[in-house]
Amino acid sequence: MHKQNRCMVCNTPIKDGMLVCDSCMKLALHDDDEYLFQPQTERRKTMDWKNWFKAAGIRAIRTFAEAMLAYIGTGALVLGDVNWIAALSAGAFGAVTALLLALTGLPEVETHPPEN
Numbered sequence: 001m002h003k004q005n006r007c008m009v010c011n012t013p014i015k016d017g018m019l020v021c022d023s024c025m026k027l028a029l030h031d032d033d034e035y036l037f038q039p040q041t042e043r044r045k046t047m048d049w050k051n052w053f054k055a056a057g058i059r060a061i062r063t064f065a066e067a068m069l070a071y072i073g074t075g076a077l078v079l080g081d082v083n084w085i086a087a088l089s090a091g092a093f094g095a096v097t098a099l100l101l102a103l104t105g106l107p108e109v110e111t112h113p114p115e116n
Helices: 022-030 049-075 084-102
Strands: none
Touching: 049 084
């Protein structure tokens, strides 16, 4: 049984070797996104690294605080019962995880096509 190729955007049947249907291609080209259909080497995106580091740092700090608070909230009845080493470790693990996930992309930091 032959599996029919489908458009990545609207899921309509398309010809072999195509990724998107003609109507989706026309719609994308109408929106001035021609760089999406250029070869990979020509469509490199530029990143605003200053904003990325700021946004990633804010996420890491927030995740650190949230993970530490969750550990403290579940493990201690009074402040003296807190295992601070374990709480800091949980916070650090959360911060590192947040930074690694930020490498996949941050929605608040835009990428732009290269300027010509």
